Amino acid sequence: AAGVIQSPRHLIKEKRETATLKCYPIPRHDTVYWYQQGPGQDPQFLISFYEKMQSDKGSIPDRFSAQQFSDYHSELNMSSLELGDSALYFCASTQGTYNSPLHFGNGTRLTVT
Amino acid sequence: GESVGLHLPTLSVQEGDNSIINCAYSNSASDYFIWYKQESGKGPQFIIDIRSNMDKRQGQRVTVLLNKTVKHLSLQIAATQPGDSAVYFCAENSQVGNSGGSNYKLTFGKGTLLTVNP
Numbered sequence: 396a397a398g399v400i401q402s403p404r405h406l407i408k409e410k411r412e413t414a415t416l417k418c419y420p421i422p423r424h425d426t427v428y429w430y431q432q433g434p435g436q437d438p439q440f441l442i443s444f445y446e447k448m449q450s451d452k453g454s455i456p457d458r459f460s461a462q463q464f465s466d467y468h469s470e471l472n473m474s475s476l477e478l479g480d481s482a483l484y485f486c487a488s489t490q491g492t493y494n495s496p497l498h499f500g501n502g503t504r505l506t507v508t
Numbered sequence: 509g510e511s512v513g514l515h516l517p518t519l520s521v522q523e524g525d526n527s528i529i530n531c532a533y534s535n536s537a538s539d540y541f542i543w544y545k546q547e548s549g550k551g552p553q554f555i556i557d558i559r560s561n562m563d564k565r566q567g568q569r570v571t572v573l574l575n576k577t578v579k580h581l582s583l584q585i586a587a588t589q590p591g592d593s594a595v596y597f598c599a600e601n602s603q604v605g606n607s608g609g610s611n612y613k614l615t616f617g618k619g620t621l622l623t624v625n626p
Contacts, residue, residue, distance in 0.1 A: 399551070428614065435516055437597055437616040438552065451613055485551050487614075494540040494559060494601065497614055499551035 397421055399488050399500035407506045408476050416471040416503045420488030426450070427469040428497060429461060432483040444469060445491050476507045516595060518621045527585040527624075531598030531617045536579060538600035538615075543572060543583045546595045546619065555583070555596075588624050595619040 400419040408414050420427050426445045430438035431454075440453035444463035455461075458476075463469045467488075473480060483504050487497035521527050533541065539560040544552035558565045558572045558581075565572050571584040581598045598617045 430616075437618055440613060440615065443613070453613070487551075494557075496542050496554045496557055498554060499544075501549070501551045 399486055399498055401484075401486050401500035401503050403503060404501070405504045405506075407508065409508055410476055410478060412476050412507075414473045414476060414505060416473070416484050416486075416505070418469045418471070418486030418488075418500060420467050420469070420486070421498055423490065424488035424498075425467055425491045426489045427463055427467070428487040428489075429455075429469070429471050430485040430487065430499075432485060432502075434482075438485060441471070473505075478507050481505055481507045516619050516621045518623065520623045520625060521588050523588060523590060523624055523626050525588055527583075527588045527592070527622060529583045529585075529596050529620045529622065531581040531583075531620075533579050533581060533598065533600040533617060535600055535602045535615070536576075538602040540601035541572070541574060541581055542599045542601065542614070543570075543581075544597045544599060544616075545592075546597060548594075552597060585622075588622075590624045590626055593622055593624045595621050 402417045428443040429441040432438045441455040442461050443451045447463045459473050461471045483502045485499050485502045487499045489495050489497050542557045543555040546552045556567045556570050556572050558574050563574050569586045573582045597619045599614050601614050603612045
């Protein structure tokens with residue numbers, strides 16, 4: 396079965412650079428979530444989209460922005476990168492129905508040097 | 509590799525034993541709960557879910573118990589195998605806003621590192 400696809404798998408950037416992470420949800424899923432996970436930490440909710448509109452916002456820095464496109468893929472844009480942004484970034488998708496599980500991609504590992 | 513596990517509660521069991529992983533959730537308004545398994549370098553993988561109108565649900569080798577009175581979840585894994593070694597997260601789902609659709613948020617609890625010894 397098709398899963399959530401994230402690209403790139405690994406990304407190395409320097410401080411103050413920008414990065415763009417991409418997420419392709421499972422076909423027919425209209426809802427996308429972004430999470431950030433530091434080493435040994437639980438995933439922290441950043442932002443979500445439903446039918447191309449932002450549906451909720453979590454602990455996402457102002458330096459980050461995201462959007463969901465007409466084909467339902469999503470991009471997380473990160474600017475003025477800081478060392479503390481180094482983490483795993485996961486995208487998850489689901490159908491826009493309450494009480495349906497989120498399905499996660501394998502993440503993008505971002506390293507800021 | 510990733511340092512997952514350095515800051516996590518750990519549970520070590522022998523292969524073939526049963527495992528019980530516990531989780532306390534925070535929001536009494538949460539009405540849907542999910543257990544995820546996360547292996548090193550991978551995203552969380554759905555294991556089993558339960559709605560708040562139930563107190564027990566069984567899957568293949570796994571059982572989830574929900575105690576809403578004390579806001580507690582547990583995941584029981586029968587006949588634990590080496591392939592079960594991973595970090596396990598519980599997650600609670602609560603609705604945000606009133607506009608329906610997908611205005612809900614999945615909040616993860618602290619993970620537990622399960623190590624299965626052969």
